[in-house]
Amino acid sequence: DADGAATLRTPIVAVLGHVDHGKTTLLDKIRGSAVSEGEAGAITQHIGATAVPLSTISEMAGELVDPTDFDLPGLLYIDTPGHHSFSTLRSRGGALADIAVLVVDVNDGFQPQTEEAVDILKRTQTPFIVAANKVDTVPGWNPNEGLPIQESMEQQSERVQGDLNERLYGIIGELSDHDFAADMYWRVQNFQNNVGVVPVSAMTGEGVPDLLTVLMGLSQRYMKDEMQIDVEGPGAGTVLEVKEAQGFGTTVDAVLYDGTIREDDEIVVGGLEAPITTEVRALLQPKPLEEIRTEKAFEKVPEVSAAAGVKIAAPDLDDAMAGAPIRVVRDRDRGQVIADVEQE
Ligand code: GTP
Ligand code: MG
Numbered sequence: 001d002a003d004g005a006a007t008l009r010t011p012i013v014a015v016l017g018h019v020d021h022g023k024t025t026l027l028d029k030i031r032g033s034a035v036s037e038g039e040a041g042a043i044t045q046h047i048g049a050t051a052v053p054l055s056t057i058s059e060m061a062g063e064l065v066d067p068t069d070f071d072l073p074g075l076l077y078i079d080t081p082g083h084h085s086f087s088t089l090r091s092r093g094g095a096l097a098d099i100a101v102l103v104v105d106v107n108d109g110f111q112p113q114t115e116e117a118v119d120i121l122k123r124t125q126t127p128f129i130v131a132a133n134k135v136d137t138v139p140g141w142n143p144n145e146g147l148p149i150q151e152s153m154e155q156q157s158e159r160v161q162g163d164l165n166e167r168l169y170g171i172i173g174e175l176s177d178h179d180f181a182a183d184m185y186w187r188v189q190n191f192q193n194n195v196g197v198v199p200v201s202a203m204t205g206e207g208v209p210d211l212l213t214v215l216m217g218l219s220q221r222y223m224k225d226e227m228q229i230d231v232e233g234p235g236a237g238t239v240l241e242v243k244e245a246q247g248f249g250t251t252v253d254a255v256l257y258d259g260t261i262r263e264d265d266e267i268v269v270g271g272l273e274a275p276i277t278t279e280v281r282a283l284l285q286p287k288p289l290e291e292i293r294t295e296k297a298f299e300k301v302p303e304v305s306a307a308a309g310v311k312i313a314a315p316d317l318d319d320a321m322a323g324a325p326i327r328v329v330r331d332r333d334r335g336q337v338i339a340d341v342e343q344e
Contacts, residue, residue, distance in 0.1 A: 270324025
């Protein structure tokens with residue numbers, strides 16, 4: 001595509017955190033839509049995937065990002081629900097991710113699902129940063145729409161700055177209790193050894209430029225070698241959801257994390273009883289900045305390259321399982337691919 005970044009995979013970013021701490025609002029701010037408004041009870045019931053191209057990221061990050069510094073095509077965000085009953089969805093999102101954003105409400109600090117998310121990130125060794133969200137709710141906060149956070153903090157009164165810092169150091173202390181050395185992101189030299197804390201407001205967009213910049217930097221610096229993938233190779237992905245789609249029967253919503261998948265490819269999908277071998281009838285992809293859950297945002301495409309959210313239409317998917325692997329067979333031995341899927 002236009003960025004000439006065809007051999008670099010889009011990093012997958014999982015957004016994790018306690019219920020109502022602002023994960024979906026933060027993504028909404030980034031993609032300029034309002035998915036959370038349509039959600040039942042304001043709880044995110046399903047994992048969604050959103051592709052944000054580099055051009056959008058550099059536009060939002062403004063002076064903080066020079067797009068020529070990056071040769072990654074963008075970032076693919078996976079929103080996860082914070083409600084306690086969605087633990088499997090959270091660990092699925094965490095396990096898929098290259099990097100993660102842990103969203104923590106500055107007023108509430110660490111809560112049960114924050115703890116759970118930290119455990120998932122530790123277990124899966126996923127590098128992450130903390131979005132210390134809702135800074136605009138600190139009493140007396142004077143909002144500066146979309147401003148980098150240090151600039152906005154300088155413009156707050158001494159008392160407000162003190163209040164916010166106290167909360168931020170509370171979060172840093174809680175990270176330390178979980179064996180993560182953390183600091184304000186602008187003081188972190190090496191994001192592999194230290195967790196950077198980015199104060200943000202998903203509401204006013206303050207700190208969002210910083211968050212995007214740190215995420216791009218983190219991906220670029222520490223993930224690049226791993227993401228130098230063979231984009232022509234047979235695709236590998238994970239099923240997020242199995243659902244009906246009008247005109248296509250049972251489909252699977254999936255995140256492709258490696259290689260490509262094409263129309264008419266033979267695929268093997270983990271099933272309730274046994275792996276399902278079938279043939280791709282259609283690939284439906286969300287347009288950039290649109291949500292995979294919004295049917296109208298889909299377009300039929302002949303081929304999809306990692307990383308991407310994709311809806312796969314194929315016969316015999318009724319017994320496909322959320323969380324199960326998907327593998328493209330292409331020129332490999334089908335029996336071996338089936339055995340691999342069974343193993344996972
Ligand atoms: P679950 O998906 O249920 O886990 O919640 P979530 O983390 O996605 O939270 P969501 O984005 O739905 O936000 C919860 C509530 O907090 C909503 O009413 C948001 O408007 C509000 N909110 C989120 N971010 C901010 C913020 O930065 N400032 C303020 N003032 N409110 C916010
Ligand atoms: Mg949500």
